[in-house]
Amino acid sequence: MKKYLLIVLLLTGINVWSKAQQNKMPTAQEMTSKNVDELEKRLKLSATQKSVIYTYVFDMSKQQLELIKRQQAGTSKEDDVTKFYKLQNDTNDNIRKILKGDQLPEFEKVLEERLSGIDPKKKKKKGKRGSEEEVVSDISGLKSKP
Template identity: 55%
Template sequence: MKKYFLVLALFFGITTYTNAQQKVPTATELTAKSIDAMDKRLKLNPTQKNIIYNYTLDMYKEQLAISKKQQNGTFTENDVARSYKLQNENTEKIRSILKGEQQTEYDKFVEEQLRGGKKKKKGKQAKEEEEEVVTGISGLILPAKTPN
C-alpha cells in the first residue's frame, strides 16, 4: 500500500512540475507580437513591416540564445553588453526605416515598452493621480531606502 501511495505521489509531483513550467516563446512568436503592436501604433507600410520583421527576428534569435546561456550558467558580462548592443542597433535600424511622425511615435512606443507597457488608471484616481514618468538614466536609479 505504501508503494502505491509513493508512486502516486511521485506521479502527481512530476505532473504538477511539468505543468508549472512555462513555455518559452519562439523568436518568431515574439517577433510577430512585436510587429503587430508596432503596426497598430505606427501604421507601417508592407515594405517597412517586412524589413522591421527581419531585423526584429534576428535580434530575438540572438536574445533567446543569450537567455539559454544564462539558464545554462555560461552567461558572461560580455553577453550582457552584447544584449544591450543588439537592442540599441535594432532600435537605430528601425528608426532609419521610419518616416517623420513614425519616428516620434516609435520613440514613444519604445519608452512605453521600457516602462512595461501602457498603464491605464480607471475612475476617480485617474484624474487625481498622474504617474510621474522619469526618462533616461535617472529612471533606472532606485530610490534610497530610509532606515526605520
C-alpha cells in the same frame, strides 16, 4: 494495492506540478510577431516596412535568446549583457531609418513605454475624488518627496 495506487497518484501529481512550474521561454518567432504586430498597429506600417522590421527584430530575438540561454546555463561571458543591449540599440536604429513622418515620434513613444514598463492598454487608475492617479513604475516612485 492501495499503497501502490497512492504512490502512483502522488508521483503523477508531483510530476504534473513540476512541469507546471517550469518557465517556458517564448520562441524568437513568437517574440518577433508580438513585437511587430504591436508596431504595425501603433505605427501603421506598410507591408514593406513590416517585412523589413520583422527581419531585423527576428535576427535580434534569435541572438538575444541565445544569450539568455547561455546565462541560464551558467556559461555566459562578461560582455553578454553589453551584447544584449547593443543588439537592441542597433535594431532600434535600423528601424528608425525605415520609418517616415509621424511614425518616428510614435516609435519613440513605444520605446519609452517599454523602457518605463507602461502598458498602453491599461488606463490610469481613478482616485477617490474622480481625479486620475498617475502610476509611477520607475525608481522615481521610490524617492521621497521634499
